[in-house]
Every structure is written in structure tokens, then in C-alpha cells.
Amino acid sequence: QITLKESGPTLVKPTQTLTLTCTFSGFSLGTSAVGVGWIRQPPGKALEWLALIYWDDDKRYSPSLKTRLTITKDTSKNQVVLTMTNMDPVDTATYYCAHSPGAGTTFDYWGQGTLVTVSS
Amino acid sequence: DIQMTQSPSTLSASVGDRVTITCRASQSISSWLAWYQQKAGKAPKLLIYKTSSLEGGVPSRFSGSGSGTEFTLTINSLQPDDFAAYYCQQYNSYPLTFGGGTKVEIK
Numbered sequence: 001q002i003t004l005k006e007s008g009p010t011l012v013k014p015t016q017t018l019t020l021t022c023t024f025s026g027f028s029l030g031t032s033a034v035g036v037g038w039i040r041q042p043p044g045k046a047l048e049w050l051a052l053i054y055w056d057d058d059k060r061y062s063p064s065l066k067t068r069l070t071i072t073k074d075t076s077k078n079q080v081v082l083t084m085t086n087m088d089p090v091d092t093a094t095y096y097c098a099h100s101p102g103a104g105t106t107f108d109y110w111g112q113g114t115l116v117t118v119s120s
Numbered sequence: 121d122i123q124m125t126q127s128p129s130t131l132s133a134s135v136g137d138r139v140t141i142t143c144r145a146s147q148s149i150s151s152w153l154a155w156y157q158q159k160a161g162k163a164p165k166l167l168i169y170k171t172s173s174l175e176g177g178v179p180s181r182f183s184g185s186g187s188g189t190e191f192t193l194t195i196n197s198l199q200p201d202d203f204a205a206y207y208c209q210q211y212n213s214y215p216l217t218f219g220g221g222t223k224v225e226i227k
Contacts, residue, residue, distance in 0.1 A: 037216075039164075047156075047164065047207055049216040062215045063121070096163055105211040106154040108175065110163035 002026035004036075004097050004111035011117050012087050018116060022080040022097030026109075029055050029075045033102025036080040038071065040093040041113075048093075052100060053080055089118045122146050122210050126219035132227040139195040141222045143208035148188045152212040155184055155193045158221075159204045167206075168193065198224070 008020035020038070027034060037052035051071040052060045061069050070083045080097060094115045098107035123146040133139050143153065151171040156164035166175045168184040171191060181196040195202055203226055208219040 039218075046220045047209075047218040049209075049218065052216070060214050064215075098163075105216055106166055106169045106209070107156075107164075108166045108169075110165070113163055 002099055002109040004099060004109060006095060006097050006111045006114040008095075008114060008116065010115060011119065013120050014088055014118060016087050018082075018084045018087050018091070020082045020084075020095055020097075020114065020116075022082070022111060024078050024080070024097075024099065027099060029053075029073050029078070029080070031055055035100035035102060035105065036073070037098050037100055037105070037107060038080075038082045039096045039098060039107070040091075041096070042090075042093040045093075050084075050095075051082060052105060054100075054102075087118045092116065092118045121215055122149060122213060122217055124208055124210055124217050124219040126206075126208055126222050128222060129220065130223045130225060132225045133198050134227045135198055135200060137198045137227075139198050139202075139224060141193045141206055141208075141224075143186075143191045143193070143219050145189045145191075145210055145212075149210045149212035151187055152210060153184070153186070153191050154209045154211065155182075156207045156209065157202075157204050158207065164207060195224075 004024040035054040038050040053071045068085045094113040096113045097111045099109040125144045155168040158164040172184045205223045
């Protein structure tokens, strides 16, 4: 059974760096083709893909946010970490991590999401 | 970037209705399209991948079709559990992009 859970601060100040951790079980990021992605959703708005890391450490980023994002994995801990620098109130959103089964990049298992508010 | 445009943004329907949601891509994505259902306060759930393949456990009243730039999600005989938001997502190329969503409301 695949599960994922996001953790991190619920409130950050403008200009601060956000660090979110996705802890998962039921699969290994050492398995060929598997990936973990991050997707966010501002309140009442649509989904926005942020980043994706694959089993072989291939990393993909949203071009509009690439300069602010870093995604890393710790295979031994079953964790993926996303950092986003220079946070702004427009970054207020629910942040989800999700499993990508490979052979394309859909997301078949999602975490419950974590709401991050950016405010001074 | 490939832009994904969904229509309508809101749809009012009754239990038992047949519902169709459209997703248009700004350029061809072949068949690399997925559909998700999202209920209020919950994470999205994958319904359909590669345009028409049903994810395991998804009721057969859901179906998808299309290719290239135009795609549809159809729900036959809408059930109370189907009132939710629906999103399309292309995975033909990076960056991965989602549509703006369609909210299916009770009429």
C-alpha cells in the first residue's frame, strides 16, 4: 500500500525559505522509473506542478519557479525534500507530494497535502 | 509550455445525468492526458490516464476520449459521489500542466 505524507511549517514569512518533506512508504525511489513530484494549489484555484525527482536522480522543475526550487531525495529514509526560496504571499497554497509510477508522469498516489501560509 | 483549457468551468447537473467535460491543449499531446477528481478539502484522485485508460477501482461510468489537442471526460449516470472538481493534466512534455478545473455541482 503506497502512502505519502507532507510535513513542514504551516506559516512562513515573506522572503523566507520553505522546506517541505515528503515521507512515503509502499515503494522505493530506488526502483526503476519511479518518481515523486510536488504539486501545489492556492485556495480556490487550480493545481500547479512544481517539481519531480526520479529514481535515477533526474530532476525536473517548473520553468517559472526553477530559480527558487530545489528537489532532493534520500532513498534510505524514503523521503523527498522540496525547498522554495524567497517566499511571497502568492505562494500561499496547499502543497502536495505524489507518486509517479514512471512510464509517463501521471500521479497515482497523493499525500493529504499541507497548507502553507505566507504572511508577516 | 502547453496550455490546458477546460470547459465549462462550472457545470450544474442532476443525479442520473450524462456529463461531458472538455479539455483542449495548445498543441498536440498525442494521448498523454490524465483526468483527476478532487473533492473539497481532499487530494486529487487519478481517474483516467493515457486519455482513456481507467485507473484501478474507478467506476466504469467514467470514460475518456480524444487525441491530439481535444479530449473529453464523460460521466454516465452521474452519482451523488461524483459531485466534485475535475482536472485534466498533460504529460506529453515538461513542464507538466493542468487545466483550470471543472466544478460539477448539484442542479
